Amino acid sequence: MNEHTEDIFDEKKIKRAIKKGKIKSIITIVFVSLLVFVVLNIANFAISVYFSQKAFKQWDAYVRLTTPNGYISETVDSRGFLGGMSNYKISKDMKIKSLVVEQKQNQYGLIPSILVSRGSGGSIGVTGEDWQFSYKENGWREMMFFHPSVAYKKYKNDEELIQSMEGEKIYEVALSFDKPYKQSELPIMQLPQMTWFWVNTYSNSQLDTLQQEAQEHDWSVTFIRENEALGFSVRDTYTGATDLAHEYDKFLKLLKTSISSEHKQAYNTMKNINIDDVEILGVVVYGTKDEIVEIMKDPIIKASSLGGVIDNY
Structure with missing residues (x-):
């Protein structure tokens, strides 16, 4: 058996090669997972922002139409997966100053957040x-x-x-x-x-x-x-x-x-x-x-x- 044949069946070299391959595989998996995670988060953020802005325009128009001299004065969004929930304040312009008159919530996105609301009549x-x-x-x-x-x-x-x-x-x-x-x-x-x-x-x-x-x-x-x-x-x-x-x-x-x-x-x-x-x-x-x-x-x-x-x- 020649020297090259002995190298091929060298057990230590085989283990080192397997170990090196495993490390490369782990690194590749980790890198791909991180890349997918970053891409998905960027996509989720972009989709959520798009639907958040769209929802704001729609609801601000609704408020301005249904509340004389009313408008959305503040919004706070909580984003989830492909959507989220917006909490907003409705203010009314009373000629010499504006005052907050109501607070509302709405859902937006492809998969909106679950909204549970409780209240009593007015x-x-x-x-x-x-x-x-x-x-x-x-x-x-x-x-x-x-x-x-x-x-x-x-x-x-x-x-x-x-x-x-x-x-x-x-x-x-x-x-x-x-x-x-x-x-x-x-x-x-x-x-x-x-x-x-x-x-x-x-x-x-x-x-x-x-x-x-x-x-x-x-x-x-x-x-x-x-x-x-x-x-x-x-x-x-x-x-x-x-x-x-x-x-x-x-x-x-x-x-x-x-x-x-x-x-x-x-x-x-x-x-x-x-x-x-x-x-x-x-x-x-x-x-x-x-x-x-x-x-x-x-x-x-x-x-x-x-x-x-x-x-x-």
């Missing part, structure tokens, strides 16, 4: 004796709206309530008109700084449903709640010559972006309607007691509903 009133109010988490009453094309059994009027309140306050009040008005037809020629306009986004079938509810149900529950009325704001003092086109265009984009299917339905109703033909059903105004009461005395005001109240400083 309605006050007894059917047939008082309006069925709803309240925000900060204690503010949610405003009521009354569509001018619907005949209600009773209308809300908070003028006496506002008159009875003391102190220097800024009041948020929803005012429903006696009929739909195009901007060129609106008899009110000036409104305080920061006015929210309630837009007629309702289809004929929706109006039929509202009218049927008003006829068949008790007056205490037949009204349009704050989160069901859609509109947009003008931050400066409104006059009859104010151009609403820019705000209306942003309003349409919010309808298209919102996560709500009802908002997308409203977008389909409104997308081909020019601002000059848009019907205004009411407004939400912000001002002192004297300013608000003066507006409420206008004959076109059919109903009034108090929302938030803050100290005037």
Whole structure:
């Protein structure tokens, strides 16, 4: 047996070769595992960020549409696998300052986190004796709206309530008109700084449903709640010559972006309607007691509903 044959069957060399092969295999497995781990984490992070940003845009549009002068002021996201959960605060601009009114959560992603929520109701009133109010988490009453094309059994009027309140306050009040008005037809020629306009986004079938509810149900529950009325704001003092086109265009984009299917339905109703033909059903105004009461005395005001109240400083 020659020298080369002896080397081939050298037991020590074979063990060393096997050991060296095992080490290489382990290193390869560890490297590949680390590489896969890093790639998966980067992919998971990228997917989570994408869906987080998408969810924020959708929910921010929803909040801006369902809360007059409301917006998401803060978000905190917790990310999981291909998704996560977003905790966010809703603030409301009250003309001289903004305040947090609610805190909400939503899930996002391909595999959203499990959301468990507990709470109790926020309605006050007894059917047939008082309006069925709803309240925000900060204690503010949610405003009521009354569509001018619907005949209600009773209308809300908070003028006496506002008159009875003391102190220097800024009041948020929803005012429903006696009929739909195009901007060129609106008899009110000036409104305080920061006015929210309630837009007629309702289809004929929706109006039929509202009218049927008003006829068949008790007056205490037949009204349009704050989160069901859609509109947009003008931050400066409104006059009859104010151009609403820019705000209306942003309003349409919010309808298209919102996560709500009802908002997308409203977008389909409104997308081909020019601002000059848009019907205004009411407004939400912000001002002192004297300013608000003066507006409420206008004959076109059919109903009034108090929302938030803050100290005037």
